[in-house]
Every structure is written in C-alpha cells, then in structure tokens.
Amino acid sequence: AFFWLVSLLLASLIWFVSVHLSDQEDAKLQYGLLVFGAAVSVLLQEAFRFAYFKLLKKADEGLATISEDGRSPISLKQMAYVSGLSFGIISGVFSVINILADSIGPGIVGIHGDSPYYFITSAFLTMAVVLLHTFWGVIFFDACEKRRYWCLGLVVASHLVTSGLTFLNPWYEASLVPIYIITICMGVWAFFTAGGSFRNILKCLSCKQEDDSRVMMYSALQVPFED
Amino acid sequence: MITFMNNSDSEDETCNERTSLMSAESPPVPSYQDGLQASEAGEVQTHRKRQTGGSCSSNNVADGDMSDLGVRVRENALENEEEELTLKYGAKHVIMLFVPVTLCMIVVVATIKSVRFYTEKNGQLIYTPFSEDTPSVGQRLLNSVLNTIIMISVIVVMTVFLVVLYKYRCYKFIHGWLILSSLMLLFLFTYIYLGEVLKTYNVAMDYPTLILVIWNFGAVGMICIHWKGPLQLQQAYLIMISALMALVFIKYLPEWSAWVILGAISIYDLMAVLCPKGPLRMLVETAQERNEPIFPALIYSSAMIWTVGMAKPDTAARGPSQQTWDAAEDGRENHSSPSHSDSQILETRSPVPSHPITSLEELEEEERGVKLGLGDFIFYSVLVGKAAATPSGDWNTTLACFVAILIGLCLTLLLLAVFKKALPALPISITFGLIFYFSTDNLVRPFMDTLASHQLYI
Numbered sequence: 001a002f003f004w005l006v007s008l009l010l011a012s013l014i015w016f017v018s019v020h021l022s023d024q025e026d027a028k029l030q031y032g033l034l035v036f037g038a039a040v041s042v043l044l045q046e047a048f049r050f051a052y053f054k055l056l057k058k059a060d061e062g063l064a065t066i067s068e069d070g071r072s073p074i075s076l077k078q079m080a081y082v083s084g085l086s087f088g089i090i091s092g093v094f095s096v097i098n099i100l101a102d103s104i105g106p107g108i109v110g111i112h113g114d115s116p117y118y119f120i121t122s123a124f125l126t127m128a129v130v131l132l133h134t135f136w137g138v139i140f141f142d143a144c145e146k147r148r149y150w151c152l153g154l155v156v157a158s159h160l161v162t163s164g165l166t167f168l169n170p171w172y173e174a175s176l177v178p179i180y181i182i183t184i185c186m187g188v189w190a191f192f193t194a195g196g197s198f199r200n201i202l203k204c205l206s207c208k209q210e211d212d213s214r215v216m217m218y219s220a221l222q223v224p225f226e227d
Numbered sequence: 228m229i230t231f232m233n234n235s236d237s238e239d240e241t242c243n244e245r246t247s248l249m250s251a252e253s254p255p256v257p258s259y260q261d262g263l264q265a266s267e268a269g270e271v272q273t274h275r276k277r278q279t280g281g282s283c284s285s286n287n288v289a290d291g292d293m294s295d296l297g298v299r300v301r302e303n304a305l306e307n308e309e310e311e312l313t314l315k316y317g318a319k320h321v322i323m324l325f326v327p328v329t330l331c332m333i334v335v336v337a338t339i340k341s342v343r344f345y346t347e348k349n350g351q352l353i354y355t356p357f358s359e360d361t362p363s364v365g366q367r368l369l370n371s372v373l374n375t376i377i378m379i380s381v382i383v384v385m386t387v388f389l390v391v392l393y394k395y396r397c398y399k400f401i402h403g404w405l406i407l408s409s410l411m412l413l414f415l416f417t418y419i420y421l422g423e424v425l426k427t428y429n430v431a432m433d434y435p436t437l438i439l440v441i442w443n444f445g446a447v448g449m450i451c452i453h454w455k456g457p458l459q460l461q462q463a464y465l466i467m468i469s470a471l472m473a474l475v476f477i478k479y480l481p482e483w484s485a486w487v488i489l490g491a492i493s494i495y496d497l498m499a500v501l502c503p504k505g506p507l508r509m510l511v512e513t514a515q516e517r518n519e520p521i522f523p524a525l526i527y528s529s530a531m532i533w534t535v536g537m538a539k540p541d542t543a544a545r546g547p548s549q550q551t552w553d554a555a556e557d558g559r560e561n562h563s564s565p566s567h568s569d570s571q572i573l574e575t576r577s578p579v580p581s582h583p584i585t586s587l588e589e590l591e592e593e594e595r596g597v598k599l600g601l602g603d604f605i606f607y608s609v610l611v612g613k614a615a616a617t618p619s620g621d622w623n624t625t626l627a628c629f630v631a632i633l634i635g636l637c638l639t640l641l642l643l644a645v646f647k648k649a650l651p652a653l654p655i656s657i658t659f660g661l662i663f664y665f666s667t668d669n670l671v672r673p674f675m676d677t678l679a680s681h682q683l684y685i
Binding site for chain 1: 620666
C-alpha cells in the first residue's frame with residue numbers, strides 16, 4: 001500500500017506541475033493532461049510493483065537463509081497475492097472513499113445532467129479494480145520470477161487498457177462490460193499461474209480425504225532427513 | 228467555556244505533564260533495552276564477556292586459539308538463534324502494536340468526523356499563547372514557531388523535573404501527580420466527551436444516569452490502570468485515554484502550531500533518546516540501576532508482563548516458566564523489551580545449555596509481548612486526527628497518513644531489530660506522516676478529485 005501511495009504521489013506531482021505550467025482555461029488541454037496524468041500514474045504503479053517485487057525477493061532470500069529448514073515461511077506466491085491485494089485495496093479505497101462519504105450526505109445524483117447511476121457504477125468499477133490488482137499482482141510476480149517478459153508487458157498493457165476504458169464513462173456498456181471481461185480473463189490466468197487446475201477445483205469441491213497422498217508426502221519428507 | 232478555561236491551568240498542567248511524561252516515555256521499549264544492556268553489564272560481567280555482546284572481541288583475540296574455538300562456535304550459534312528469534316517474533320510484535328495504534332486512530336478519526344466540537348475553535352491553551360489570526364503569512368508562521376518553542380520548552384522542563392524527582396526518590400510526589408492526571412483524564416475529559424457525543428446525536432441523558440456511567444467508567448479505569456485488572460480492559464482504557472488526550476490537543480492547538488509542534492517533538496524525541504545526556508536516557512538508566520519499574524499507567528503493554536500490575540493469572544498452569552520469569556523479572560525491570568534482549572538476558576542467567584533455553588525463551592517471549600509509550604499513541608493520533616480535521620473533508624489524506632504512520636512504525640521496529648539499540652518511535656513515523664499529509668493534501672487531492680469527477684480510474 002505504501003508503495004502504491006508513493007507512486008500515486010509522484011504521478012500527482014507530475015500532473016500538478018504540468019497543469020500549473022499550462023494554460024488553465026483550455027478545457028481540451030486540461031483533459032489531455034488528465035489523460036497523460038492517468039497514463040503516467042499507471043506506468044508508475046507498475047514500476048513500483050516491480051520495485052516491491054525486488055524488495056520482497058531480497059527479504060525472501062534473507063528469511064530463507066536464517067530459517068531452520070532453509071525455506072522462507074512465506075512462499076513467493078503468497079507474497080504475490082498479498083501484494084496484489086494490498087495494491088488493490090489501497091487503489092480501490094482511494095478511488096471510492098470520497099464518493100462513499102459524499103453518498104451519505106443530502107443530494108441528488110446526476111442533477112446537472114450526469115448519469116444517475118454514478119454510485120452503483122463506481123462501486124462495480126472499484127470492485128473490478130481491486131480484483132484486477134490482485135490478479136495482476138499474482139501474474140506479475142510469477143512473470144518476474146520466471147522472466148517471462150511478455151507476461152509483464154501484457155499485464156501493463158491490460159492495466160493501461162482498463163484505465164483507458166474508464167475514459168468512456170458514462171457510456172457504461174462500453175466501459176463496464178469490457179472491464180469485467182478483462183477481470184474474468186485475468187482471474188482465470190492468475191488461477192492457472194498460481195498452480196490451479198481443473199483437477200484442483202474438482203478435488204476441492206468433492207472434499208475427498210487425501211489419505212494416500214499424505215502417506216506419500218511423509219515418506220517423501222523422510223529423504224532429506226536421512227541425508 | 229469559561230469554567231473550562233479557568234480550570235485549564237491545573238488540568239492542562241497535568242495534561243502537559245502527562246504529555247511530557249509520555250513523550251519522555253515515548254521512545255518505546257527500545258529505550259529501555261539500552262538501559263537493560265547497561266544493567267546486564269553491571270550484573271554479570273564475566274558472563275557478558277563470553278556472551279554475544281562480547282563475541283566480536285573474542286573473535287578478534289582468540290583467532291588461532293583452539294580452547295576458545297568451542298566458545299566462539301557456541302556464541303555464533305547463539306547469535307544466529309537470537310537473530311532468528313528476533314526476526315520471527317519481531318513480526319509478531321509489529322502486528323501486536325498495529326492493532327492498538329489503529330484502534331486509537333479509529334476512535335480519534337471517528338470522533339473528529341462526527342462530533343463538531345473537536346473541530347471548532349474555542350480558544351487556546353496557555354502553552355500556545357500566540358494567536359494565529361494574523362493578517363500576514365509571515366506573522367502567522369512566526370507565531371506558530373514561537374508557540375512551538377514555548378510548548379517544547381515546557382515539555383523539556385517537565386521531563387527534566389520528572390527525572391530530578393525520580394533521581395531524588397520523591398516517589399510519592401510522582402505517584403500523586405500521575406494519579407491526579409489520570410483522574411482528570413478519566414473523569415473530566417470523559418464527561419466532556421460524552422456530553423459532546425450525546426449532543427451530536429441528540430440523545431438525552433439525565434444526570435443520575437450520567438453520574439452512574441461516568442463514576443463506573445472512571446473508577447474501574449483508575450483501578451485497572453494503577454492497580455490490577457484484566458489485561459484487555461487495561462489496554463482498552465489506555466487506548467481511550469490516549470484518544471481523549473489526542474482529541475484535546477487537536478482541539479486546542481492552532482493549525483500551523485500543531486504541525487510545527489509535531490515536527491519539533493519528533494526531533495526532540497530523537498535527541499532525548501540518542502544523546503548521552505538526554506533526559507529520557509537518564510531516566511531509563513536510573514530505573515535500571517535501581518531495578519525498578521518505570522511509572523505504571525504510562526506504557527501500553529500487549530502481554531502479561533508485570534506480576535504487580537495485573538490480575539493474578541492461573542499460576543498453576545504456568546509452573547516452572549513462571550519461576551524463571553520471576554527470576555528474570557527480579558534481575559531487570561518490568562518494562563521489558565522485544566525478544567532479542569529477552570534472549571540475551573536469559574542467556575546470561577543460564578549460559579550453558581542452549582536447547583532448554585530456546586523452549587523457555589520462546590514461552591517467555593510469547594508471554595512478554597511488546598510495549599509502547601502512550602506519548603507515541605497520542606502523537607500518532609494527533610497527526611491522523613489533524614489530517615481528518617482538514618476543512619476539505621478528504622478521506623484520502625487521512626488514509627495516506629494512517630498508512631505512512633504504520634509503515635514508519637514497522638521501519639522503527641525493523642531498525643530496532645537490526646541495531647539492537649535504543650531508538651525513538653516518533654521520528655520516522657511522524658516524518659512520513661507529515662510528508663504524506665502535505666503532499667496528499669496539496670498534490671494528490673486535486674488529481675483524485677479531477678479523476679473522480681470524470682469517473683476515471685487509474
């Protein structure tokens with residue numbers, strides 16, 4: 001969350017400077033600067049996600065060297081999930097909390113001609129953003145770990161596309177639906193990246209007792225101790 | 228209002244005394260650890276030399292010496308074990324501190340956002356005599372700096388006074404002072420707080436009910452904090468009085484003065500803990516020399532640590548661990564420190580076998596928990612509360628400050644584990660908090676507002 005905040009800070013700084021250096025009256029220019037600011041912010045977020053990955057990798061190595069069995073207590077996949085989730089939570093909260101706070105107060109939505117569905121669509125968009133960040137975190141860390149740079153590029157590109165789609169608001173059919181399609185695709189991709197498979201789902205749903213594999217695991221564990 | 232202002236002298240004095248005490252205490256556990264190491268050296272000289280503290284020197288001296296080799300290997304093993312335990316339990320301690328700090332902040336922010344009283348300007352404390360209602364920016368800045376200087380000097384004077392009292396063993400005076408100030412907090416401030424909350428929600432309460440509620444709350448609080456009580460109740464009371472104190476500060480400190488004071492007090496904290504002649508260091512060292520607990524009721528503890536100040540636990544269940552624990556308690560003062568110093572202490576007591584120590588250590592570390600001075604709670608909450616009280620009503624600023632303070636706390640605990648030295652808790656958190664407050668309020672807020680008005684997401 002801290003890393004995301006710092007990235008947001010830097011992006012705001014860039015936007016702020018650019019706005020104050022430019023003509024305040026020109027609406028088109030201001031809108032263009034806003035687009036630019038949003039794009040810079042997305043790129044900075046991904047850059048900071050990468051920086052966080054590097055930090056966690058170092059911490060992981062440190063934990064592994066000092067732990068009893070040579071493995072760190074938290075796996076990289078868990079760290080990826082947590083990092084994605086925290087990015088998502090802080091991003092979602094920053095996007096929506098002021099809207100929520102305003103929604104308590106007296107007022108009428110869309111009285112000046114804006115869409116009356118502002119609150120509900122904001123809620124759905126925020127949910128999509130939170131889920132997306134979580135999935136992106138998992139995929140990103142895995143891609144960095146396995147050095148699959150095309151995956152990284154795809155994650156960044158999909159973030160840019162998602163942010164760009166929100167520019168189509170209030171034409172909600174064009175923005176919400178594709179964003180949710182992207183969310184579902186990313187979710188499936190993240191699931192398979194994290195090691196899931198159809199078999200896992202079936203096993204989970206059927207709640208079978210895995211006695212044989214436990215015995216196997218135990219005997220598999222014995223080997224290192226014997227060494 | 229007038230009566231409140233008239234009383235302000237005595238109660239603010241105790242408030243400030245409390246503040247000064249708390250800022251004196253504000254370096255957390257780490258500060259005691261410094262004193263702890265000093266007392267260890269005093270107690271067990273020979274053991275200390277052979278222990279991890281002396282491992283460096285023994286490494287240099289006994290290079291080719293076979294007889295020392297065994298000692299070195301054992302020391303290295305102990306050191307590794309110690310580091311491991313430090314990092315493992317360090318993470319747990321961080322979480323144990325997150326919860327109370329977060330709770331205190333939540334109480335303060337919830338009150339600020341809902342009760343109008345605490346954001347209204349109704350006068351100032353006598354400690355900040357210069358008004359900020361001046362026409363020019365320069366004059367306002369000057370006034371706030373002067374206010375800060377006065378406030379910090381009051382705090383320094385109080386702290387030094389306290390240290391002098393402690394050195395000359397005027398315990399009755401100190402205890403009386405503490406009891407008076409906590410009485411004031413628990414009764415008067417709670418009464419005002421309850422009154423304002425009831426006013427906000429337009430709930431009527433008759434005087435007999437009010438008296439009953441306040442009396443019970445205050446009396447149980449006094450007993451819990453100064454004598455024995457269930458641990459969680461004591462923690463809850465400490466959180467509540469920190470929140471009340473923070474609310475008083477938020478209300479009565481003028482805008483710019485508050486920010487300059489926050490900055491100045493973190494610098495003061497840094498100096499007072501790290502400088503050799505700092506009052507806080509002297510206080511801790513004196514307490515160490517006498518093997519006494521430093522003042523109860525000013526430290527938040529997250530586990531059952533003192534046998535004096537808590538309800539007697541199920542002693543039968545504890546058994547041998549309790550005995551070792553009590554022995555360790557006799558050897559050093561109650562306000563213990565994070566795991567690594569505990570393991571150091573335990574090693575000095577029984578140096579030879581490492582396996583039994585590990586299990587005892589772990590047991591006792593889990594029981595010990597971690598401590599943080601109430602001053603830290605108060606100033607963290609003041610920062611977040613001031614962020615919440617900004618006229619623009621922006622929640623992003625509050626959240627950003629909250630995250631910044633927690634990250635600062637994490638870093639402080641990390642540095643503590645790395646340096647194993649006394650470290651103050653305020654500077655890093657407050658610095659991050661201030662940076663994030665000003666940058667979020669001025670840079671991020673317009674950006675996010677513009678994005679939200681177009682319903683854009685980044």
